[in-house]
Amino acid sequence: MLDDRVRTVLARLEEEDRLEREAGAPSARRSRQIEPTTGRFLFALAGAQAGVEVLEIGGSRGYSTIWLAAGARILGGGVVSLEHDPVKCAAWRANVAAAGLGEWAELVEGDAFETLRRTEDVFDFVFLDAEKNDYEALFALTRRLLEPGALVVADNVLSHADALAAYSAARQGDPTLVSVTVPLDRGLELTSVLTETPAV
Numbered sequence: 001m002l003d004d005r006v007r008t009v010l011a012r013l014e015e016e017d018r019l020e021r022e023a024g025a026p027s028a029r030r031s032r033q034i035e036p037t038t039g040r041f042l043f044a045l046a047g048a049q050a051g052v053e054v055l056e057i058g059g060s061r062g063y064s065t066i067w068l069a070a071g072a073r074i075l076g077g078g079v080v081s082l083e084h085d086p087v088k089c090a091a092w093r094a095n096v097a098a099a100g101l102g103e104w105a106e107l108v109e110g111d112a113f114e115t116l117r118r119t120e121d122v123f124d125f126v127f128l129d130a131e132k133n134d135y136e137a138l139f140a141l142t143r144r145l146l147e148p149g150a151l152v153v154a155d156n157v158l159s160h161a162d163a164l165a166a167y168s169a170a171r172q173g174d175p176t177l178v179s180v181t182v183p184l185d186r187g188l189e190l191t192s193v194l195t196e197t198p199a200v
Contacts, residue, residue, distance in 0.1 A: 001070065001073070001074060002043070002070055003100070005098070005099050005100040006066060006070050006099045006100070006101070008098075008099075009066060009095055009098050009099040010036070010039070010063065010066060010067070010099075013031065013033065013061065013062075013063045013066075013095065014036060014063075016031070017030070017031050017033050017063075031060045031061045031063060031088070031091075032060060033060060033061070033063035033064060034063065034064050034067075034129065034155060034185070034186075035185040035186065037184060037185055038064075038155065038184060038185045038186070038188065039063070039064060039066075039067035040067070041184060041188070042064060042067045042068050042071065042127060042153065043067045043068070043070055043071040044071065045071070045125065045151065045153070046067075046068045046069075046070075046071030046072045046077065046079075046125060047070075047071035047072070047074040047075065048071075049075065049077065049124060049125070050075040050076060050077070051075065051076050051077050052071075052072050052075070052077035052078075052124045052125055053077060053078060053080075053121070053122070053123045053124050053125070054068050054069075054072055054077065054078065054079040054080070054123065054124070054125045054126070054127065055079075055080050055082070055121075055123040055125070055126045055127070055142070055145070056068060056079055056080070056081040056082065056126075056127045056129070057082050057112050057116075057126065057127070057128050057129065057130050057138055057142070058082065058083065058112075058127075058128070058129040058130040059081035059082060059083035059088070059089075059092050059107060060083060060085075060088050060091075060092070060129075061088050061091040061092055061095055062081070062091065062092035062093075062095040062096045062099075062105075063095070064127060064129060065079055065081045065092065065096060065101075065105050066095065066096060066099045066101060066105075068105075068127060069096070069099075069101040069104040069105040070099070070101060070104075072104055073101070073103075073104040077104070077124075078104045078105065078106070079104060079105045079106070080105075080106050080108060080121070080123075081105060081106065081107050081108065082108050082110075082112045082115055082116075083107060083108075083109060084109070084110055084111055084112065086109070089107060089109045092107055093107060112130060112134075112138060113134075113137070113138070113141065116138070116141040116142060116145075117141060119145065120145075121145060122145055122146070122147055123142075123145050123146060123150060124147075124149070124150050124151070125150065125151050125152075125153070126142055126146070126150070126151070126152040126153070127153050127155070128142075128152060128153065128154040128155065129154075129155040129156070132156060132160045132163040132164055133163060135154060135163075135164060135167045136166070136167055136170065139152065139154075139167070139171075143197055144197045146193045146197075147193065147196065148193055148194055148195055148196065149192070149193065150192070150193040151190065151191065151192055151193075152171075152189075152190075152191040152193070153188055153189070153190055153191075154167065154168075154188065154189040154191070155186060155187075155188060156186045156187060157181055157186075157187040157188065157189045158181070158183060158186060158187025159186035159187055160186075161187075164189075167189065168181055168189045171189055171191045175194075176193070176194050176195045177191050177192065177193060177194060178191070178192045178194060179191040179192070
């Protein structure tokens with residue numbers, strides 16, 4: 001649910017993001033967070049499934065995590081968020097705690113590729129918001145963790161079309177998936193899993 005604690009932290013992070021963009025802060029130092037409308041969309045998706053297990057690849061300072069965890073807790077789910085930047089990890093922990101969502105969100109600090117290679121957990125919903133050139137490889141590592149009915153949402157597929165057009169085309173051309181580009185904010189590729197991991 002979106003209680004006052006959650007709303008207060010989201011508003012603060014939105015203002016911080018606005019000020020950093022206006023100041024021209026380097027991209028690597030900014031939170032590079034999603035738009036609020038994308039946050040509301042993720043909240044709705046996470047909140048619609050009982051016991052949803054969410055994997056977030058690219059947690060940054062926790063803005064999108066807060067939207068996902070606030071949705072997941074409605075029906076008893078949770079979020080595992082992957083982030084490698086130690087400074088952003090510290091901010092993630094502080095922000096998620098301030099929002100009162102520590103019970104529903106877990107941070108795994110370190111390289112996402114290494115984490116995904118060793119995990120055996122199964123997820124219902126993946127939010128992919130990492131370095132754009134890594135999307136294809138990250139999806140490949142995540143695919144075996146997804147059962148039929150799972151949903152993958154990839155951000156920035158329109159704002160970074162040069163880098164991600166092939167990602168969207170590959171998902172839409174895969175017969176084991178159903179995928180569609182949603183023109184919300186920076187563009188989201190919504191991919192639904194139809195079958196288990198294809199045999200290699």
